[in-house]
Amino acid sequence: MELGSTILTENALIERLKESIIAYDEEEARKVAEEIVAADIDPLRVIKEGISAGANVVSDKFESEEYYLPELMLAGEAMQAASDILMGGMSREKKEEMEVRTVGTAITATVFGDIHDIGKNILSMLLTVNGFKVIDLGRGIDSMEIVQRAREYKADIIALSALMTTTMPSQKEVIDILEAMEIRDEFIVMVGGGSTSLLWADEIGADGWAEIAPKAVELAKELIEKRRRG
Known part of the structure; x- marks a missing residue:
């Protein structure tokens, strides 16, 4: 696969993860996280651009009263499920990089x-x-x-x-x-x-x-x- 195509695929997966969190869809979040691990995408990037970015949108929706506590908790469950999969697939080197x-x-x-x-x-x-x-x-x-x-x-x-x-x-x-x-x-x-x-x-x-x-x-x-x- 060419570099440009690989980057597009990575970006698409990260965007899908972000959208699954915003939609508080735990099943989709799990599925996409597993695809991301299989594609060997940098988990730190995924957490920042996917999970963290999705969390910020959910936060804004909660503050504007578009979302309420039930939606917030469901989005949290989607985030938790995805992060567990990503952290579980993270190499020792990446974990050490995070600690540094x-x-x-x-x-x-x-x-x-x-x-x-x-x-x-x-x-x-x-x-x-x-x-x-x-x-x-x-x-x-x-x-x-x-x-x-x-x-x-x-x-x-x-x-x-x-x-x-x-x-x-x-x-x-x-x-x-x-x-x-x-x-x-x-x-x-x-x-x-x-x-x-x-x-x-x-x-x-x-x-x-x-x-x-x-x-x-x-x-x-x-x-x-x-x-x-x-």
């Missing part, structure tokens, strides 16, 4: 008592493709463990997700532990999740809040840059 381009280190976790992790997973993926080293602790993580891991990895950012109102206090608990240990200033703490708000973030003393993952990535970059400027 570090903007900062972020700990991500769904807080204790909460089993919902789609939003957190998408955030972890988008942070990674945007140059962050990400340590994804998973879901239902104890507050003290989050703090211990943040110290262990010398994290710049602790990003806490809570979908349920009953688990929101665990976000505050992490901040309370940091303050009690007199290490609060060592970390940027971001909160998010369907049950949270900017008012809640301000109330518990978080450094930032974002309603959806693409906005959280932009905020993370801003907060890192602000801290490094002093």
